[in-house]
Amino acid sequence: xxxxxxxxxxxxxxxxxxxxxxTVGTNVTETFYLDNNGASMRILVEGNTxxxxxxxxxxxxxxxxxxxxxxxYISQNIENKYAAVYWDQRNAGASQGNSNGDDLNLPRMTDxxxxxxxxxxxxxxxxxxxxxxxxxxxxxxxxxxxTTGDNQSxxxxxxxxxxSHNYPLNDSLTRQKLLSVxxxxxxxxxxxxxxxxIIEYCNLHxxxxxxxxxxxxxxxxxxxxxxxxxxEKINLSTLLSEDPVKFDWPITSILFNLNYSSxxxxxxDLANTxxxxxxxxxxxxxxxLYGKYDFICPGGLExxxxxxxxxxxKKLATSPISGHNIMWQDESFFCKExxxxxxxxx
Amino acid sequence: xxxxxxxxxxxILAYTTFCFAQSVDSVSIVRKSSNLVLSYNSxxxxxxxxMGVEFPVKTIYITSxxxxxxxxxxxxxxxxxxxxxxxxxxxxxxxxxxxxxxxMRRTKAKGFFTEFSPEVGxxxxxxxxTTYQVDNNGNVTRKRLAGYYYALISVGGGIGYDFSKTRQKxxxxxxxxxxxxxxxxxxxxxxxxxxxxxxxxxxxxxxxxNVKSKCLNK
Numbered sequence: 001x002x003x004x005x006x007x008x009x010x011x012x013x014x015x016x017x018x019x020x021x022x023t024v025g026t027n028v029t030e031t032f033y034l035d036n037n038g039a040s041m042r043i044l045v046e047g048n049t050x051x052x053x054x055x056x057x058x059x060x061x062x063x064x065x066x067x068x069x070x071x072x073y074i075s076q077n078i079e080n081k082y083a084a085v086y087w088d089q090r091n092a093g094a095s096q097g098n099s100n101g102d103d104l105n106l107p108r109m110t111d112x113x114x115x116x117x118x119x120x121x122x123x124x125x126x127x128x129x130x131x132x133x134x135x136x137x138x139x140x141x142x143x144x145x146x147t148t149g150d151n152q153s154x155x156x157x158x159x160x161x162x163x164s165h166n167y168p169l170n171d172s173l174t175r176q177k178l179l180s181v182x183x184x185x186x187x188x189x190x191x192x193x194x195x196x197x198i199i200e201y202c203n204l205h206x207x208x209x210x211x212x213x214x215x216x217x218x219x220x221x222x223x224x225x226x227x228x229x230x231x232e233k234i235n236l237s238t239l240l241s242e243d244p245v246k247f248d249w250p251i252t253s254i255l256f257n258l259n260y261s262s263x264x265x266x267x268x269d270l271a272n273t274x275x276x277x278x279x280x281x282x283x284x285x286x287x288x289l290y291g292k293y294d295f296i297c298p299g300g301l302e303x304x305x306x307x308x309x310x311x312x313x314k315k316l317a318t319s320p321i322s323g324h325n326i327m328w329q330d331e332s333f334f335c336k337e338x339x340x341x342x343x344x345x346x
Numbered sequence: 347x348x349x350x351x352x353x354x355x356x357x358i359l360a361y362t363t364f365c366f367a368q369s370v371d372s373v374s375i376v377r378k379s380s381n382l383v384l385s386y387n388s389x390x391x392x393x394x395x396x397m398g399v400e401f402p403v404k405t406i407y408i409t410s411x412x413x414x415x416x417x418x419x420x421x422x423x424x425x426x427x428x429x430x431x432x433x434x435x436x437x438x439x440x441x442x443x444x445x446x447x448x449x450m451r452r453t454k455a456k457g458f459f460t461e462f463s464p465e466v467g468x469x470x471x472x473x474x475x476t477t478y479q480v481d482n483n484g485n486v487t488r489k490r491l492a493g494y495y496y497a498l499i500s501v502g503g504g505i506g507y508d509f510s511k512t513r514q515k516x517x518x519x520x521x522x523x524x525x526x527x528x529x530x531x532x533x534x535x536x537x538x539x540x541x542x543x544x545x546x547x548x549x550x551x552x553x554x555x556n557v558k559s560k561c562l563n564k
Contacts, residue, residue: 020476020488031437033477035489039532040473044437091532094438096473098494101533115480122478122486245391250438252537260534 022123024049028083034119036112038100039090043116046070046086047079053129053346054120055159055338056085058113060136062104063261065093065254067247068239069135069327077335082131082342083124087116089141091261094250105266106273110144110151117154129346131157133338136297136324139163140273143305147278157345158282159338161289162324164297165305166274171209173300174217175202178224181295191227198224211271221295225323231293232321232329276304285313287341291322291329313345371561378402380553385520385544387431394433396542400425400449402557410564419455424448427463433540436474443469443498443526457511461522465500469528496528502542510548518546 023030026048033040044066045054055078057069066086078084088095090112091104113132121128132155134142143165146152164170179202182195198220205213225231244251286309288302299318306316317337319330327334380401387394404424411417427447434440445467453459470493477492504522509515522542529535 031475033473033475033492035473035477035479035492040477040492040494042437042475094474095532096439096471096494097532098496099530099533104533118480118484119478119486122480248436248438250435253438253531256534256536257532260532 024124026050026080032119032123034112034116036090036115037103037108039095039097039103039112041090041112041116042066042086042088042094043119044070044086045083045120046075047083048081049083049124051082051346052124052127053082053131053342054085054124055082055131055133055342056087056113056116056120058087058132058134058138058142059089059092060138061092061258061261062089062109062137062264062267063092063258064137065089065257067093067244067249067254070247071328071331073331074327074335077331078338081339082346085116085120087113091264092257093254095257096253101260101264104261104264106141106144106270109141110148113141113145114148114151114154121154129156130154131159131342131346133159133161134163135161135327136163137270139165139297139301140167140270140275143275143279146282146284147275152282152284155284157341158284158286159289159341160286160302160305161334162291162294162297162322162326164301165279166276166301167214167271168209168274169276169304170297170301171214171217172207173298174221174295175205176300177295177298178202178217178220181224185227194223194227209271211268214271218296222324224295225291225293228293228323230321231291231323234323234325234328276308279305279308280310282309283311285311285341285345286315287337288314288316289319289326289334289337291319291324291326293321293323294326296324315341371563373561374559375556376405376559377554378405378557379549379551380555381425381518382547382549382552383427383429383544384547385522385542387433387540387542389433389435389538389540392433392435394431394540396429396431396544398427398429398431399553400427400546401553402555404558404560406560406562408562408564421453423451423453425451427465429465429467438474439471439493440474441469441471443467445498445500447500453508453511455511457508457513459506459508459518459520460504461506461520462503463501463522465498465502467498467500469496469498469526470494471496496531496536499527500524502540504542506546516548516550518548520544520546 028049029046031044059066066088070086182199185195290299290302319333322330380399383398385396387396406422409419427449429445432442445465447463447465449463451461472493477489480486502522502524506520508518524540526538
């Protein structure tokens with residue numbers, strides 16, 4: 001008898017964790033999961049769901065997770081007006097699964113994003129207005145989404161922040177920017193030794209980049225923005241300083257997922273991936289944001305998107321103090337531009 | 347070379363034989379009860395619980411006398427353990443796991459003990475929120491009791507006090523630090539630290555076994 005009671009108790013406790021709660025309000029926090037092809041992906045909805053406008057953060061990486069995007073500043077300046085949706089992609093953040101490495105690829109992730117949007121509409125109503133915001137690798141994923149089938153009809157706006165939609169072009173632009181800015185810095189006698197090493201590498205590697213060359217350019221680009229004092233330095237430890245205990249971050253899951261995804265084989269496939277040639281079909285309003293000091297995804301990428309999409313409802317805006325992480329390095333600029341865009345097209 | 351290896355082997359054997367001589371005073375078979383374990387199984391700040399049984403395998407009573415002539419008595423117990431554990435991590439998952447292990451406990455005459463216990467088992471997680479599936483036509487369904495099975499390895503070490511040694515009370519208190527490793531977790535592993543604080547009850551007769559009991563003088 002006591003065994004039966006224990007079993008029932010455990011069942012009820014565990015089942016209660018998965019009870020469906022859908023809240024409409026101005027200060028909502030709710031977590032649910034999307035199960036798709038071997039991955040259970042965490043989705044956190046925070047902020048004002050009563051306005052039925054949702055901004056989905058499509059994080060970078062691959063594998064970074066969405067926890068880092070949920071900052072106090074965004075809570076106070078975006079979530080008070082709209083609902084922010086923090087989605088952990090497969091093999092990222094708190095997303096869970098077994099041996100699902102074979103499903104870690106761009107078509108599968110594009111399908112995941114579509115289903116996240118369908119799930120938001122299921123929970124909060126078909127009239128929910130959805131905006132997607134792709135950062136860094138999230139730019140590639142959102143570009144894939146926007147240029148696949150009729151997906152763009154599901155969203156009211158596309159925000160592209162320090163993103164990349166074309167990795168080969170990305171490598172060329174990174175190299176060019178490292179060369180031009182590096183030479184100017186040497187002329188100004190700033191960090192001369194470091195820039196000389198970068199310029200030497202760029203002069204030896206001129207195009208048709210291998211995966212290893214691409215990684216080396218990424219590494220130099222990551223370092224380059226730290227050579228400018230006005231750019232706030234962002235690294236894993238600063239991101240982890242957001243009080244992970246208070247917000248129940250599963251830290252080891254975040255770190256092991258990041259390590260796996262950033263070293264997974266599909267990164268080699270991504271090295272040759274581009275969506276420039278398909279951007280002509282995009283007719284959705286688009287906001288393009290980039291940092292002046294972003295060497296990882298230089299502004300030329302946003303300009304390429306701007307020139308190729310087939311809509312007049314588009315804006316290109318540059319932060320004068322930001323590097324690759326505009327939402328953390330120039331928070332006020334980021335929130336102001338995002339809010340204005342959503343307000344215009346919601 | 348062969349000669350060197352042979353000499354080295356002889357030297358090691360001689361060293362262990364003469365320098366750590368142990369004389370087995372007595373070997374007997376005694377009937378011993380299994381122990382019941384109940385603990386708070388906190389994954390640092392997240393709540394959890396753990397219940398288990400320790401099945402006795404062997405007990406060695408050791409008396410040693412050091413160079414200054416001081417006598418030290420202690421006991422080494424060996425148990426096979428079986429446990430059911432659970433922790434709750436909000437918005438992430440609940441984890442229910444079953445393990446079997448091997449516990450090595452060394453208890454001093456005054457009752458203080460240290461222990462080390464490797465375990466293997468199976469884990470079933472339950473995702474920390476309503477879980478949905480969306481089919482290719484956009485139809486949404488709820489997935490009940492969503493979660494995953496993982497293989498689990500746990501290694502832990504702890505300290506405690508055995509009240510039966512000095513106060514004839516049939517229980518022990520302990521605190522233990524465990525590291526859980528689950529796999530395959532997203533094609534990689536998942537590590538989680540867990541701290542246990544609990545009680546071990548020694549019933550006089552519960553699932554009793556015949557156990558080899560040795561007395562050693564070092």
